[in-house]
Amino acid sequence: MFKKRDVAIISASATKCGEHWDKGLKDLAWEAGVKAVEEAGISGKDIEYLVVGNMSGGMFVGQEHIGALVADFLGLNPIPSLRVEAACASGGMAFSQGYLAVASGLYDIVAVGGVEKMTDVEPEQATSVLSGAMDFEWEAYFGATFPGLYALIATRYLHEYKVKREALAEVAVKNHYHGSLNPLAHFRNKITVEDALTAPPVAEPLRKYDCSPISDGAAVAILAPLETARKYTDTPIIVRASVPASDTLSLLKRRDMCTMDATVNAANKAFSLAHIERKDVDVVEVHDCFTIAELLAIEDLGFCEKGEASKLYYEGQTYVGGTLPVNTDGGLKAAGHPVGATGVKQIVELVKQLRGEAEKGRQVSGAEIGLAHNVGGSGATAVVTILSRS
């Protein structure tokens, strides 16, 4: 039986998410990369391998070959550098590849980045680009959009489990509250349940505050073998597992529209590899591209029974201070969703929480174990990563 090396995160940094009119894709990657390198106290020359998550550089800014591009712009040539794409789970997938590279023993210092520059195209064009994450021939070709697909899921879910739209609103209100405390968040405004319920419709039952924004942003995490991690930081964060899984792209082929089996499979394997139980998790980052997705995620990750997630939200348990703080940075909804960067941005937030370095009001007290959950499309890819404070 193969005995892998333990892997730790020695630094993690992200840009602010938002509409960065003054920054291109390379600038965003550079900003997050330089911050992470400085925080680790290493030089770029120490990095042996680079994995970059990016969903649609080609369609957003005419740029593919993003791995080599970032290595070039950060002065890291000639190290191996690749782009990993798994739609909106590109960042999480890149992280899992970086983990593999260190765990295997083939590389020591590995940088994992995620970057997306989305605002150089018009919003309606962005929606069209994003539909590249669905099954083109069976969904996008017929005019499906992601708000539309998630509206189908939401409609079914609300009907099936007799849940009210107020539950979706509670997700948005909580994420905007957390975002208001996070200086890197795209949106810093608090909203009320009433705001969410009366906002302009996007695809019923989803309204404006049910949908994550189109954001520019980048995030970088630097990995090292645990045995040497303390050379770089007093608080290495251990990667206990980072597991991707796949499912059908099109909703029509799923056994159940309201369950993301990729999440279920990735989570079961990740908890098993990490030797950790659900109840031990202190802080969770889930993929709330739409509010309905957050409810599904909490259920599919196994934190409650199917159809029961809304109770946690009505009770306020998913706020910082509750029994299961979720998306303490504001999530995709308020912190932003630069698609290829999101999975790495989640890791950055967990590292901050597990180090006890989150801003006042949003630090989960004594957080020891965190979980990140990153989804591609409507669930064809899910990556579940479990981290712990050493």
Place this chain on the structure above:
Amino acid sequence: MFKKRDVAIISASATKCGEHWDKGLKDLAWEAGVKAVEEAGISGKDIEYLVVGNMSGGMFVGQEHIGALVADFLGLNPIPSLRVEAACASGGMAFSQGYLAVASGLYDIVAVGGVEKMTDVEPEQATSVLSGAMDFEWEAYFGATFPGLYALIATRYLHEYKVKREALAEVAVKNHYHGSLNPLAHFRNKITVEDALTAPPVAEPLRKYDCSPISDGAAVAILAPLETARKYTDTPIIVRASVPASDTLSLLKRRDMCTMDATVNAANKAFSLAHIERKDVDVVEVHDCFTIAELLAIEDLGFCEKGEASKLYYEGQTYVGGTLPVNTDGGLKAAGHPVGATGVKQIVELVKQLRGEAEKGRQVSGAEIGLAHNVGGSGATAVVTILSRS
């Protein structure tokens, strides 16, 4: 010191390259995948991990999320599945990731695919899509195309080393000759030096026969630990090394336009890891997106001194039967260049050669060691893979 597992290829298959008007991206991946699975005598359920090389699914056919898509269409859910992109080196990069996954001990049976569907857009649009592999801000934005960039390289090379255009023609003639013997090749016609020299200009000094075509195609290789490979095949092919390296995207930042440092770096490391010398290599697949690229490759891989490659071509040494048979399948020029598939297609050809299963007239007698060289863009990525017959 970490001791990795040895890795073997247990099967490898490719589609014919060409203009497949009746097949979409999924169909091509399916065809190559099913052939590889059947050849390995395994079931799809045995595959634990899937890596797919694809350059521009988004811009060519509106489809990203290619890893999960291929897993879905081949019925492999819920296994982890990701797309790797490194421009025209996406296939080689995917192979190196699959190698890592098995070498690490984390996965046993791993499928590596490469696929590109290029002919659903007009040829001039394909040229524009492909320019996503260059530095958008410093090259593509100003109207650069790949024929243009390689024409700059060729002009400099012919001047610097006092090489005549006939040398480029010799590359094309040899590759078309090999292609004429390969049933999977895009072009099966033989050409003469005169044909090549008098063909319509594309970007001087490059003419029609100096440029690889726009092809549809897919290729799949299946990897397993060497220790169990003989369960699946009598002739496992050992992966001795698979090494990527990076360089600047834009030509203007290179120390020398006529040397691809990514190739030099990847080759040096690969030969060192493989404990093999240049003279021991029996058959070579290099990235001849343009004829000039094949001359650079032979030099940068270390098979001859800088500026000396043309001699091997004038002497006919790079034909099957020569001292250094190069692109025995016809190379990118004649066998075709479905960009994201090319790096895996090269592996398929080497496996065929090392097993002694190539068609009559193009089998390298007693081939024991093969090398594949896959380039992204104008050299910002290079992947060098060395295989040997067990």
